[in-house]
Amino acid sequence: MAHGGKTRPMKGIRQLAEHLDISIGTVSRALNGKPDVNEETRKRVLAAAEQLGYVANQSGRSLRQGTTNVIGLMIQSSRETVENSDNFFLTVTGGLQSVFSRHKLDLIMLPCPHDEDPYEYLKRMVARRIVDALIISETQRVDKRFDLLAKAKIPFAALGRSLSGTQHPWADLDFDGVANAAVDRLVAHGHRRIAVSAPSSDINLGFIFVDGYRRALERHGIDYDPALVIRAKSSEQGGYQVADELLRLENGPTAVILIYELMAIGFYRRVMEAGIIPGRDIAVVSFREAPRAKFLQPALTCFRTSVHDLGVELAEILLSSMPAYSHEYPRKARQTVWPLELIPGESDAFQLTVKK
Amino acid sequence: MAHGGKTRPMKGIRQLAEHLDISIGTVSRALNGKPDVNEETRKRVLAAAEQLGYVANQSGRSLRQGTTNVIGLMIQSSRETVENSDNFFLTVTGGLQSVFSRHKLDLIMLPCPHDEDPYEYLKRMVARRIVDALIISETQRVDKRFDLLAKAKIPFAALGRSLSGTQHPWADLDFDGVANAAVDRLVAHGHRRIAVSAPSSDINLGFIFVDGYRRALERHGIDYDPALVIRAKSSEQGGYQVADELLRLENGPTAVILIYELMAIGFYRRVMEAGIIPGRDIAVVSFREAPRAKFLQPALTCFRTSVHDLGVELAEILLSSMPAYSHEYPRKARQTVWPLELIPGESDAFQLTVKK
DNA sequence: CATAGTATCGTAAACGTTTACGGAGCGCGT
């Protein structure tokens, strides 16, 4: 042994042990609630740790036991997402945390920079072993990230379904069902020319939504008219543009289904510029992400849900796929389609007299 | 045995070294760009690492060199914050990242759970040594967290000023200036009874804003009337409530300064219910956080800024206080008051005829 | 040829934890 007795490197379990005149192994066991340690000494150790403000260094800890007690939530803060997502992610975060904190798991958010490839970013984060498990958001229709995670054997759950190879856990809003119910409702009111707006079908959401719409039309024996499907951004501006395009059609719709509430603001504005009044001349139905458009006149008919509770569900799905926690969350379904609730407003509250 | 074409899961630098038949030390030096390694072998190492997908384990790395290359952004996702902050944090994140990524620093968000004490949460995160430095947001008027960080010698910068002991770096929106300019503008239009709304003065922001308002009044020789200061939440509902309270006054204001654009929505709604029209019967001025209320009629006069650029500024302030980067960001001022720009609308565009 | 200098690389010691293992003390039954 060639090292001399240098004085305090300031921190560490070693110092705590010296201060207590106990071996470092015992101190560690005491702190971690291991069985073979005298209750008396355990109390002493905990007291001293508290008093000296000792908290185990995470690097050493996770190096040894290969675990960090941290769950990551990956988000891609693309310009567009940021502009339009309101507080979706922060709200989900609240739901996730309410579950994780019960298990002393911390949640951190991993925002992929605008200019970096999400796949590479995730790869880096995974290799660094900074998290034990991951929540993946903004899933693509085909998403390489899932294969990466599966191969790396990192437990994960996705916010939003995907077609990608691995049969992974996810929770998703029931946009399929929303489109369906919206069509049903509008058809019941006599509408047959119903427009729909959604993002590009590369985004799985855009695909699902229009697909649900399409199948609902089929069910009602209504022909699918591609001209009535408008791909637009899920923003106020997108809504304005949707209205604009629809106004140009010679055989326009009598009703429209918007995928985001925010779009309704722009949509209202544009049609009213043309002297068309929502709820009287055209029916409008939407999904409500956040209660932003409360002030719209006439009140928007929309589908809503608790995003917080969706976060709770997603957290439980994730934990049920992690060996260390799965016994507490036994579940058969690892994939959940989260229901939405219809909030009737005035924007579609008129019966279309059968014309033509 | 420098062959074996199959890519098997990569365990660590040791395996990479064996695969290359080079010592582990050399591999490490090659990867980290250290000088004393042959360019030839460096290329081989980098190629092999790329091909086998090797990325250094962060635990081992940071255990050894005491650094993580990660910067944390702490946010308190309280219910109220989430409801009203729009995408403030995600937008700031974008600005921060655009600077950090130039230095190969990753940004993670540390959302303090609703039910946990922010101080304790931060303490835990710091002790775990999961980040090299921190951005602190939602600063309190007096905020123990700064003392904690100063004592732990963790570099940090705050989003929002504070009174706390340590002379720490921060960047803050110029709410003081907004209140000032708003009063000036309104006074120039003939107003003398001007109401203001802000959050509780425990929140430093609430204090600063009203203080600026107060001093501006003083400058114009107008008496400060506590009845015209309404403490309210920075939400649509808060705005509604502000209007409600002001309407009850027998000697009401002719103008009002709202701290958040979102409040204007509720404010408009309430006063219009009473037959009062903004921009004709009462002047309204606000700070615009996000362009949400574009649709308001008449258009809202407000102060805006680029929150993204504020993030950039804050990141630079932080880096300039970190020894490893400070040479790249030499600056004298470690504290920045971020200016806002007036966007004239119609909501205050009328000249008050001198009455009384 | 001897020596010094230089470029490149291997060796091993850290970093702070957890944990497998074994040992000391003790009580108790044979």
Next chain:
DNA sequence: ACGCGCTCCGTAAACGTTTACGATACTATG
């Protein structure tokens, strides 16, 4: 006395890196 089972604790070996240090081979110089 002996063995056995407890309970408690100390020792030391990992975990995956980085890096100080020394070793080796080669080059240049005398």
